[in-house]
Amino acid sequence: MLLCKQRGMNQTAHRRAATSPSVHRSATRRPFTTGRSRAGVRVMAGHPAANKWIEEQLGTGPVVKESFVSGSGWSSAYVVETQGGCRYFVKTALGRDEGMFRGEALGLQAMYDTHTLRIPKVFHYGLLEGAGRGGSFIVMEHLDMRGGRLDSGELGRRLARMHLATPKDEHAAAGQFGFPVDNTIGGTQQLNGWTSDWVAFLRDKRLGPQLQMTGDSQLKRMGEQLCSNLHTYFDGIEVRPSVLHGDLWSGNIGAVGSEPTIFDPATYYGHHEAEFGMSWCAGFSQDFYRAYHEIIPRAPGFEQRAEIYRLYHYLNHLNLFGDSYYSQCASILKRLT
Structure with a gap:
């Protein structure tokens, strides 16, 4: 199917970033701007409001790197790494209120509560402060799937x-x-x-x-x-x-x-x-x-x-x-x- 191929692009990006929850139906557009990490390596930059929440609420140090994973017409995803060596998976949606990510967060929690499959833990969802046309974000656990073997x-x-x-x-x-x-x-x-x-x-x-x-x-x-x-x-x-x-x-x-x-x-x-x-x-x-x-x-x-x-x-x-x-x-x- 056509869309299976489009979605496969997302899966490849997802595996390459060794992350867990990715965005539907990836596109190649960049979500925000580019920048440099403290090591001087050029990386994709995420939204500063999401990074600010991570730095202030999770206690793992300042964000030192953001790696773009994938994007669609309704959201973008990237992996954030902090100075303390922790990684988080972040999705952002410009022009959308927090309803989309509220549904995702509650859905992940409902599956998580069954204690059956490995479900990423959600840390927070909310509005993007300072986004010119509004927006929302969600921060969740980063799952390392490098070398994963699906049975x-x-x-x-x-x-x-x-x-x-x-x-x-x-x-x-x-x-x-x-x-x-x-x-x-x-x-x-x-x-x-x-x-x-x-x-x-x-x-x-x-x-x-x-x-x-x-x-x-x-x-x-x-x-x-x-x-x-x-x-x-x-x-x-x-x-x-x-x-x-x-x-x-x-x-x-x-x-x-x-x-x-x-x-x-x-x-x-x-x-x-x-x-x-x-x-x-x-x-x-x-x-x-x-x-x-x-x-x-x-x-x-x-x-x-x-x-x-x-x-x-x-x-x-x-x-x-x-x-x-x-x-x-x-x-x-x-x-x-």
Whole structure:
């Protein structure tokens, strides 16, 4: 897929910087300015407000180096090194309030709290003071993935355990689907809220908004037909809220040593099968699926529901990146209606 190649650029930059959470769909633009470290080596400079927070709040000395990792139309990422030898992963978004990074921070924390996969710890998110057109930033743990060895079976087992973990959030623990805040899927707002009806959540918070954004009458007509019969795909199965990464593709997966890690989420509490909506851009192996389904067996109708969950992500790609994703959306809708 076209976007898998674009996202692969991000993954390469991410590995080269030996960092953990990277930015979606990298571009080559520079986020701010360039400067020199104290050793005189020219480096990419991050935003001074983010660096100031690190220096004042984390107690590891002044920032001596910032290395640009990747950027997109909505955020930029870099690695900060302090005089005390500590590294932090920083993402910034000019022109955006802190809502995007609030969603990311809460999502990382929700996954972190399951104690299953290696999730980067979030230190802070907030507004960029002094940014001319506003902006926000997030500071998190730097994970060194140099030499990491990803075991697909171990990833599958740990992901299944994450999906089975009892949520810390009281709404999700009580059987509701959603998330405490709206967040983003790439650059698209992802609506959440809480409901005890998974089919209604999938229809009203996921498929419906994406279909409306396309502005395409044919897709909307087929989408309305699918949504009117959506409940039939869930007859006879139990759906309980699982904490989901929400945008799990190859660029958001890595390993710290032999420990699998996932990052850059679009988290919410939903049906565990929805996690595989980006499988077409994830490269999950048979070992991965075998290990996952040894813990959470496939329920009847899995393949048809998988099409519905892929549709959500194809629609999002259509809305973000244009008509190269139209045929996939139309084909799935034709098969399901």
